[in-house]
Amino acid sequence: MKKRIVIFASGSGTNTENIIKYFQRTQVAEVVLVLSNKKDAKVLERAKNLNINALSFTKEALFSKNGVLQILKNSHPDCIVLAGFLLKFPELILKEFPNKVINVHPALLPKYGGKGMYGSFVHEAVVANHEVETGITIHYVNENYDEGAIISQKKVALSMSDTAETVAKKVHNLEYEWFPKIIEEILQHG
Numbered sequence: 001m002k003k004r005i006v007i008f009a010s011g012s013g014t015n016t017e018n019i020i021k022y023f024q025r026t027q028v029a030e031v032v033l034v035l036s037n038k039k040d041a042k043v044l045e046r047a048k049n050l051n052i053n054a055l056s057f058t059k060e061a062l063f064s065k066n067g068v069l070q071i072l073k074n075s076h077p078d079c080i081v082l083a084g085f086l087l088k089f090p091e092l093i094l095k096e097f098p099n100k101v102i103n104v105h106p107a108l109l110p111k112y113g114g115k116g117m118y119g120s121f122v123h124e125a126v127v128a129n130h131e132v133e134t135g136i137t138i139h140y141v142n143e144n145y146d147e148g149a150i151i152s153q154k155k156v157a158l159s160m161s162d163t164a165e166t167v168a169k170k171v172h173n174l175e176y177e178w179f180p181k182i183i184e185e186i187l188q189h190g
Contacts, residue, residue, distance in 0.1 A: 065092060114146055
């Protein structure tokens with residue numbers, strides 16, 4: 001029996017698409033649902049194009065016992081993946097699904113984490129501080145931004161000529177390579 005993955009995303013959904021395609025080639029798990037807090041997010045279209053159920057929801061529904069929580073209960077996820085999901089994840093869902101919600105952060109936590117540290121903001125800070133390396137952190141989600149237990153970190157070297165855009169590309173490549181593999185490991189051993 002395949003494990004069940006639900007993905008939350010807010011944006012274009014390239015990571016989500018990558019994860020869906022990865023698990024379509026395995027017997028371990030499948031993405032059963034993609035949820036977004038933005039009704040016009042490209043991720044919804046990407047999921048539907050890959051024959052995955054995709055729904056948008058309001059912020060009120062996210063924090064309601066009868067909203068997103070009920071949708072999740074009905075979906076029976078083994079793992080909930082945040083792939084570019086920009087809202088703080090509600091405690092009521094975390095309590096219902098302990099140690100089942102994971103996130104990928106585009107830096108080596110605890111550096112460059114916390115409220116407002118996402119996407120280009122992270123990469124700009126990394127470049128401004130002349131870091132010699134950056135990477136991704138895959139971690140469990142808790143009630144605070146980017147503070148849950150770290151599952152895995154993958155690093156990439158930086159050069160003085162790197163810009164926020166080139167750093168973003170290097171980090172995305174790490175996400176595409178490692179995020180699905182780490183999800184698979186968690187599902188196999190978790």
